[in-house]
Amino acid sequence: MKRKLSLDDIAKHFKVSKSTVSKALNDSHEISAKTKAKIIAYAREHKYRPNLNAINLRKEPSQSVGVIIPNILNYFFAQVISGVEKVLNDRGYNMIACISNESYKKEVAITEMLRKGAISGLLVSLAEETGKLDNTDHFEPFLNKGIPVVMFDRVSSKLDCDKVTIDDTKAAYNATEHLIKSGCKRIAVVSLLGDLEISKLRINGYHQCLKDHNIDLDQSLIFEKLEKSFMEVEIRKLLSAGKVDAILGLEEEAGVTSLLTANSLGIKIPEELSIICFTNGILPKYVVPSLTSISQHGYHMGQRAAQQLVNRIEQNDPEKPFETEVIKTTMIERDSTIPLIKAQP
Amino acid sequence: MKRKLSLDDIAKHFKVSKSTVSKALNDSHEISAKTKAKIIAYAREHKYRPNLNAINLRKEPSQSVGVIIPNILNYFFAQVISGVEKVLNDRGYNMIACISNESYKKEVAITEMLRKGAISGLLVSLAEETGKLDNTDHFEPFLNKGIPVVMFDRVSSKLDCDKVTIDDTKAAYNATEHLIKSGCKRIAVVSLLGDLEISKLRINGYHQCLKDHNIDLDQSLIFEKLEKSFMEVEIRKLLSAGKVDAILGLEEEAGVTSLLTANSLGIKIPEELSIICFTNGILPKYVVPSLTSISQHGYHMGQRAAQQLVNRIEQNDPEKPFETEVIKTTMIERDSTIPLIKAQP
């Protein structure tokens, strides 16, 4: 690849000064029509594009931060982006949004692109594949250069940086407990999340809760790595067998698919089957019956992650220890679970 | 606001050269520990932040384009962003994503920010408020400076630039025709879109189709500027009156709300009421009965808009006339409409 054409190159070609070229291309009145015409023609022919960094060097510096999310079509991440964008904008930063599409390779490519560019900070939620490979080396160069990184939701314990997460374990524990208290005894776990750390945490919460309530763990009720195309079939088998009275969906799609499958099998919700799922997106509200779900407060999480990052950028204090902020989840009770009757005080 | 601290400022303070400062801050081995320590301490204390444009000036130039969308929580725009991001990434551009949140003021603020920054091009879908005010002056400066702008979906005829849209009129016409052919006679229009140009186009298509089929237009069946909070009440009134046999939703939420409201009133779909809505998002698939909808192919639209823009950037040919590319919509037939029986050939 030949290097880019600069003003000097054009100037040399016409044996004029680069000021003349610059003025000609900016249509200055100082330059004669003839000169302008030939310079503009030449520039156009050779596809001259000014170096924007050079132009910008003279303007007020503008800062931007990179944001890497696994999938923008996921409502939760859309909420996060929404929150991130608000904070960054309010504090005068541009957001360079990148989508890893759950691919490790793409994620690495993005980090390489961002390293070439000029970012002041980086917000990341890991791709599923990255979670499986458990390799976060591609983020080290940023930290080494003093560019702060904040991870959110899909974090990795391997990388030493600020993080914003929800308490996945506790949220799963609470959901499971709600199911148990409302009378469920055989609670299945359904998930598409695969090898992500958050998946393990949520299953841990489920385990602990069963243990605390003296319910034996039945591994055959845990479907943690379903593939999307087989999910419905698997759930149908599970429900047809009639051995479960509740389902905990580790993300929205698992919960919704369970609900629709149960509907189609004529299983009554919540009388015969209770369902709770993580991620309070659009579907749980609209599905019939509506689905009790755990809100991870994506918008708020995005805001907090961005605030952490900007604080880090602006105080530039490497001494400050890294923090992990845990955002409380909220269970939104809807019609797919039996409400717990609480004694009036 | 005081201007930023530069390397030179630090250099003067210690009466050293700026090379020394630069090396010290980059932890170069050429600088003694003592010197490094005091320079780093001073820099940290005074919150020195290097000018990223200056750093980047020496690296390979990286280009970025700005993208302004009204709302990332809208699935259609998330799809568009997805397509945009893919193309930009493949062609070596960064995407600076901005969200206008349907606000004219925010949109103007974003354009001002982007003007300060260094973007090679701009992709825009107008905020609703901008559509209502019908003012696109804030995009002129880009065009005047030779920075190409491509509008998509929510375009304005006021701005002379490349555009990518769907044929809203035709799509509405086809949907209306489908309803008519399946036996519907009183077709209501329900919409949250308000004053957007696309809203008018869609209603035009509806008008034309009625006319072509000799059905009298009944203005009382058109609810084009519903407010979100009153929508359900209005629809309930409409359906209770029992005077309509079909609903055309100009966006997803209107369609889904109509369907759910009809369900709750015990109206049978599609026997007593047919529903078609624009925007094939997540809900139409999952709702019961599933909802016939018009796919605007957001991902593809995003890709095309980005391709148009990059082509414009790279060929840098102001002579090329502006084009409006129209993307064909597809009606996805589901269970909320009566299928047309087609004669076998």
Place this chain on the structure above:
DNA sequence: GCTTTTTACGAAACCCATTTCGAAAAATGT
């Protein structure tokens, strides 16, 4: 004590476009 090596730093080039100011050349006025 003298040579060699290492350490520590500075001067200047470089990245690329914009812009101010000065000066030569051309056009205009008288």
Place this chain on the structure above:
DNA sequence: ACATTTTTCGAAATGGGTTTCGTAAAAAGC
């Protein structure tokens, strides 16, 4: 024909870093 204005262009400064290379001074070697 000479003075004045306008047009047209170039040299140089500017923006803020990085990097190469040269050179003192200090440390090490013999």
